Amino acid sequence: MNIEEHCKGIVDKxxxxxxxxxxxxxxxxxxxxxxxxxxxxDFKAYWKLFIILMMLETxxxxxxxxxxxxxxxxxxxxxxxxxxxxxFIKLPQQLLLNNLESYNMxxxxxxxxxxxxxxxxxxxxxxxxxFISTFMGVIVFILIIHSTMRLFSIYSQDTKVGIVKLLxxxxxxxxxxLFTLPTLVWGTQETLPETRLLHYLLVFLYMFTVFYNVFTxxxxxxxxxxxxxxxxxxxxxxxxxxxxPPLIRTVTT
Numbered sequence: 625m626n627i628e629e630h631c632k633g634i635v636d637k638x639x640x641x642x643x644x645x646x647x648x649x650x651x652x653x654x655x656x657x658x659x660x661x662x663x664x665x666d667f668k669a670y671w672k673l674f675i676i677l678m679m680l681e682t683x684x685x686x687x688x689x690x691x692x693x694x695x696x697x698x699x700x701x702x703x704x705x706x707x708x709x710x711x712f713i714k715l716p717q718q719l720l721l722n723n724l725e726s727y728n729m730x731x732x733x734x735x736x737x738x739x740x741x742x743x744x745x746x747x748x749x750x751x752x753x754x755f756i757s758t759f760m761g762v763i764v765f766i767l768i769i770h771s772t773m774r775l776f777s778i779y780s781q782d783t784k785v786g787i788v789k790l791l792x793x794x795x796x797x798x799x800x801x802l803f804t805l806p807t808l809v810w811g812t813q814e815t816l817p818e819t820r821l822l823h824y825l826l827v828f829l830y831m832f833t834v835f836y837n838v839f840t841x842x843x844x845x846x847x848x849x850x851x852x853x854x855x856x857x858x859x860x861x862x863x864x865x866x867x868x869p870p871l872i873r874t875v876t877t
Contacts, residue, residue: 646661650796653834653837655837655840655841674791677798677799678755684804688710690804691821692865693711697734700727713821757865757869761868769853773850797838798831
């Protein structure tokens with residue numbers, strides 16, 4: 625048995641360094657496993673994981689197969705061959721965003737043409753635009769989390785978090801995005817939008833819980849404070865993901 629350096633708890637060396645046990649604990653959202661990965665391991669490939677997961681998130685939105693797309697298509701009342709019976713759910717007229725003048729133009733931009741009828745170069749360009757939007761949303765998400773948590777630490781305790789630990793923690797938490805792969809890979813036109821919505825909602829709730837655990841481990845922040853900041857950060861990221869691609873397309877055309 626050994627004393628863990630960060631939390632001063634007793635840890636079995638065999639369990640600590642067995643990757644299978646650590647991975648199982650990570651899937652089960654164990655704070656001890658998360659703390660071990662963040663503080664005690666020399667995890668140098670976090671930046672590769674960061675980029676891969678960001679490309680996966682970009683691909684889901686670009687392919688029109690994500691929780692974000694279901695929300696946008698439903699709120700903007702976007703019905704076409706790519707959304708009907710897949711990522712569109714009928715909502716009451718009062719909830720639709722295309723009724724609001726400030727959102728109508730962006731809603732129209734998201735109602736793009738079918739891929740089969742558009743030049744391949746245009747859709748490749750659209751992927752890059754979506755990647756830039758996703759990247760900027762992730763950066764703002766991280767900055768909001770880090771700045772507010774640091775502000776709290778000034779009034780509580782001196783919890784210094786470097787950029788390496790921050791990116792490592794984000795990459796670790798965002799690994800939950802891999803659970804969207806079953807629908808992305810095996811989902812078809814026959815997969816009901818309600819089924820997709822349920823799957824993506826469960827993944828989001830799981831991911832939110834992982835982010836909550838990771839950031840409470842990293843910053844040692846109060847539960848309610850962390851929850852509020854995470855909700856706000858996700859909301860800002862969603863709004864940016866909605867408004868940025870139409871803006872970038874306008875600038876680049």
